[in-house]
Amino acid sequence: LSLVIPALTTEIVVDTVLLAGVWRNTLLCLLPWLVINIMMVLGLGAAVMALLSSVILLPVSLDSETGSDMAVAFQDIKSLLIVIILNTFLILQMVNVSAVVQIFVEMKGNVVDPVDMNDEGKCCGPCGHE
Numbered sequence: 001l002s003l004v005i006p007a008l009t010t011e012i013v014v015d016t017v018l019l020a021g022v023w024r025n026t027l028l029c030l031l032p033w034l035v036i037n038i039m040m041v042l043g044l045g046a047a048v049m050a051l052l053s054s055v056i057l058l059p060v061s062l063d064s065e066t067g068s069d070m071a072v073a074f075q076d077i078k079s080l081l082i083v084i085i086l087n088t089f090l091i092l093q094m095v096n097v098s099a100v101v102q103i104f105v106e107m108k109g110n111v112v113d114p115v116d117m118n119d120e121g122k123c124c125g126p127c128g129h130e
Helices: 004-024 027-057 067-109
Strands: none
Touching: 004 027, 004 067, 027 067
């Protein structure tokens, strides 16, 4: 719980910077948001791999009906449920990151040149060419 509050506060701050960047059409505001969210994707992926490796590499044999074997089996079930939950968050986070990157790619493609052209193809800029 002690790490959750600073993490959520950081996420709110970088989301606010992201919204300001989208509003002002500034690509530089993408960087803090992208770094924090890519770190989150990598952390979720590492957590999933760590939990799966503990379940896959250390299988439990359920031949005996002792309480300790059942406790280990319940721990494995709990780990697999946590893996499912983390995978759900991982997929949602990846969709979120890809959507924001797509928005910024579209924003970068829609950058207007400083010299605009009017309907007839004549220059309307400060240079005075026609």
